[in-house]
Amino acid sequence: MSHSDNQHLLDTVKMCVHFVMFLAIGVFTYVIAVTVHGSPHLRRNVHYHLLLQHCICLTGFNAAGGVLHVLRSLRLPVTRLACWILFDLQVVMARGLNFTLTLMCMCTCLSVCCPLRYNSLSRTFYRWMISVTWILALINPVVFTVLACAQQTWGYVMAPDTECSTALEGKACIVSSLLLLLLMVLLISSSYICICLEGHHAGHFSRSNSKGRRTILIHILQISLHTFPTFIIVSRMHQMLVIALITFLIFSISQFLSPVIYGLRCKELHKEIPRFFPRFFNKPVSLKQQRGSWTISTVSGVVSSSETDHSTSMVTVHVSETQNEDQNKHHVSEDHMESTI
Numbered sequence: 001m002s003h004s005d006n007q008h009l010l011d012t013v014k015m016c017v018h019f020v021m022f023l024a025i026g027v028f029t030y031v032i033a034v035t036v037h038g039s040p041h042l043r044r045n046v047h048y049h050l051l052l053q054h055c056i057c058l059t060g061f062n063a064a065g066g067v068l069h070v071l072r073s074l075r076l077p078v079t080r081l082a083c084w085i086l087f088d089l090q091v092v093m094a095r096g097l098n099f100t101l102t103l104m105c106m107c108t109c110l111s112v113c114c115p116l117r118y119n120s121l122s123r124t125f126y127r128w129m130i131s132v133t134w135i136l137a138l139i140n141p142v143v144f145t146v147l148a149c150a151q152q153t154w155g156y157v158m159a160p161d162t163e164c165s166t167a168l169e170g171k172a173c174i175v176s177s178l179l180l181l182l183l184m185v186l187l188i189s190s191s192y193i194c195i196c197l198e199g200h201h202a203g204h205f206s207r208s209n210s211k212g213r214r215t216i217l218i219h220i221l222q223i224s225l226h227t228f229p230t231f232i233i234v235s236r237m238h239q240m241l242v243i244a245l246i247t248f249l250i251f252s253i254s255q256f257l258s259p260v261i262y263g264l265r266c267k268e269l270h271k272e273i274p275r276f277f278p279r280f281f282n283k284p285v286s287l288k289q290q291r292g293s294w295t296i297s298t299v300s301g302v303v304s305s306s307e308t309d310h311s312t313s314m315v316t317v318h319v320s321e322t323q324n325e326d327q328n329k330h331h332v333s334e335d336h337m338e339s340t341i
Contacts, residue, residue: 006241011073013245017252018066022059028259029055031273039272046122047107048269053130054100055259061093062255068164077160084148087166088141095137095180097255098230101223102184103129104262109191113198136180144173169236177234185227192220215265222261225254 032055036048043049068086071078111118148167149157168174196216229251232239239247263269274280 008073010241010244010248011069014248015066015069015073017248018062018069021252021256022062022066024256025055025058025062025259028263029059031277032259032263032269034276035269035272038276042268042272045268046126047104047111049126050100050104050107051259051263054097054104054262057093057097057100058255058258061090061097064090064093071164075162076164077162078164079158080161080165081149081157083161083164084145084167086164087168088145091141091168092137094230095140096134097258098181098184099133099137101226101258101262102187103133105188105191105223109194112195140173140176140180141168144168144170174234174236178231181227181230181234188223188227192216218261222254222257225250226258229254 029052032048033052036042036052064086068083068090070076071083071086107118107122110121114121145167168177199216229247232247233251264273
């Protein structure tokens with residue numbers, strides 16, 4: 001196969017994978033968004049705000065990538081500036097998901113190492129961190145795209161481009177992106193080293209607490225699968241078709257696992273989801289009869305029906321909406337490590 005045929009096949013595979021990932025991660029994002037905004041104690045936790053932004057960035061990244069590779073695989077005559085802006089949007093979303101992942105690791109480190117000051121510090125610096133994050137995510141694509149527009153004529157910028165090229169292929173852009181990615185990897189690694197040291201010092205990683213160790217290993221594996229392919233993709237290394245496909249698939253799988261590992265495995269979020277999506281979490285219903293009265297026990301509450309002497313019935317519904325919130329407020333020390341990571 002020629003180079004153009006290989007590139008067309010790669011663009012087609014990326015297009016399909018991006019759209020599948022967009023649908024799958026979009027579902028996770030919707031579930032997490034409804035649960036976080038509907039639960040007061042989750043809404044007050046900075047970690048879940050970062051998780052929601054991380055999922056939104058993942059969804060936007062795959063949406064922009066799917067559209068971009070549709071244009072490339074079909075060789076549609078789109079203006080060069082439109083392709084540049086679309087690729088810039090995907091890069092901004094990619095940087096956003098990397099930054100939010102880094103901030104989540106740093107917040108977890110802060111909650112483990114300084115649990116008494118975590119709430120005050122995270123709420124104080126949350127808006128500042130988010131502002132700096134999005135400025136860093138925007139500055140590189142915007143600056144280099146503006147420079148590319150200034151260096152070329154307006155006719156060249158607005159001309160149709162069937163290959164849908166980008167303005168971020170320069171050496172300075174690639175080096176700055178790699179340095180920023182390296183900084184995020186160092187911050188993530190430092191955060192997990194501090195978590196491991198504090199957990200070992202506090203006795204959380206004892207033989208009886210296998211869940212804590214397993215959670216740390218799962219997070220490290222997911223971050224490794226996410227960062228190593230990112231270095232290869234950002235560096236624009238020349239790869240064979242099979243290697244390029246494997247690298248992209250590993251990167252996509254790590255993206256798909258990210259909402260599951262950092263969201264659905266959290267105990268607080270996992271306990272709250274059935275409240276907002278009861279149809280998907282049906283459990284067996286027990287029916288009991290006591291002296292002419294029926295009691296139906298379900299997960300969300302108790303429904304009792306009592307018969308009177310005049311053959312009339314009275315139904316009383318008792319639903320405890322705050323039961324999960326009360327239970328979530330009480331954690332043992334070892335479960336705190338697992339729920340906050």
